[in-house]
């Protein structure tokens with residue numbers, strides 16, 4: 151959920167007769183429970199409270215702990231007389247319940263260490279700008295005390311983190327754990343928010359189902375079970391033609407490995423028959439150790455261009471899907487040739503790497519293609535295709551992927567930490583698997599081949615893209631567990647796809 155979506159659900163719940171104070175009570179009680187889990191023997195709890203409802207949750211948690219006899223106090227980072235509504239009531243109840251509330255000025259004198267828990271109830275989904283003044287000072291103090299051994303428990307989300315993008319707006323709390331209310335916020339799943347939040351617990355605060363259903367999600371977290379369900383089991387009587395025929399156009403001198411890895415991804419991805427089309431000099435290296443693949447030499451030399459069109463169309467005959475891009479020889483003539491090929495072959499296609507770079511000159515051509523297309527850009531390729539910068543792409547990966555998928559009428563797999571998969575309509579999916587070990591040469595080629603294999607197996611493009619992105623990330627996690635992130639190679643990831651299928655019973 152985004153902050154606005156949470157506000158809408160909250161509003162619908164209150165309009166539907168659930169008092170806001172009841173929500174705040176459950177939120178605060180859940181925070182109190184989590185604080186007891188984090189607290190060490192004899193530890194104290196201190197709630198640092200802001201001026202909105204996030205602060206109100208902090209006051210409720212402090213009161214609940216005081217009622218349970220836990221040593222607890224609060225620090226008012228926003229002056230209590232400026233509090234309104236439920237937050238004001240929560241503060242008053244805390245004071246009545248015996249919670250000592252110190253003014254923000256006393257923050258510098260606050261002591262906390264091992265065993266103690268600091269509640270970050272400064273700012274939640276109401277964050278509107280970078281924290282400054284007393285809020286920035288409180289965030290800095292939390293970091294100092296955490297360095298001294300105290301634990302930080304974030305209320306709803308680490309203060310300073312954008313609930314929508316996963317990026318801090320300015321100074322931001324680093325938490326050990328976060329208790330979030332009702333639904334995961336996007337920012338807790340996307341990087342770097344996922345690290346800033348620590349261990350995230352989603353708690354039910356009694357938001358009615360009807361209130362939640364009134365606000366359809368605009369992003370989905372893809373679960374392993376959902377990804378698995380996208381991949382159909384093989385029918386008992388399957389033959390290799392049913393499993394799909396895939397054409398892979400990949401590789402050039404110096405980049406024959408890209409073709410090799412795309413083939414590995416395609417074969418381990420379960421394509422029934424895989425054919426590589428590449429310049430003759432690429433084939434011996436690309437096919438080495440891959441006797442399962444077939445091949446076709448593209449006559450001519452240099453960049454792919456109009457001269458390759460007839461040979462590629464002949465190769466595409468009878469195929470179910472095509473992967474184009476990993477390591478292809480590219481020149482100014484390549485974009486038009488690829489477009490002509492896709493327009494005439496009318497095959498579901500995965501476009502990766504240099505095919506994307508070629509099309510960056512004419513991304514408008516994508517919208518008019520006759521068959522479904524999956525694009526698998528990394529942030530640099532996306533920036534070129536979208537005519538923007540990498541920083542802009544990374545600032546809001548979900549929004550960029552969704553907007554480009556809509557504009558180009560394609561499924562888009564925006565690779566990187568927390569891969570995002572978007573379709574021309576509907577909510578984009580976040581893939582909560584994968585690790586930095588996948589940031590190594592060739593893993594993208596494996597993903598392109600794998601996605602092509604699923605497309606060739608007649609999965610709709612968004613399903614193929616989501617299943618492939620999850621399976622690939624999970625294979626990367628299985629490899630990292632064995633080899634470390636540093637030791638992981640792209641070819642290991644292709645091999646580990648087999649373990650993913652075995653785990654999924656596919």
Ligand SMILES: NC(=O)C1=CN([C@@H]2O[C@H](COP(=O)(O)OP(=O)(O)OC[C@H]3O[C@@H](n4cnc5c(N)ncnc54)[C@H](O)[C@@H]3O)[C@@H](O)[C@H]2O)[C@H](O)CC1
Nearest residue numbers: 160173174202203204273274275276277278279280281306
């Ligand atoms: N989702 C729910 O159903 C429930 C959520 N609860 C909690 O409420 C907060 C959101 O509360 P809200 O009052 O809208 O906002 P905040 O407390 O996050 O912010 C308060 C206030 O602070 C101002 N502000 C914004 N940015 C800054 C800044 N950088 N520095 C200083 N002040 C800033 C802004 O004007 C805000 O109004 C949610 O996260 C949950 O914790 C409910 O308690 C339970 C139901």
Ligand SMILES: [K+]
Nearest residue numbers: 270273307309
């Ligand atoms: K917070």
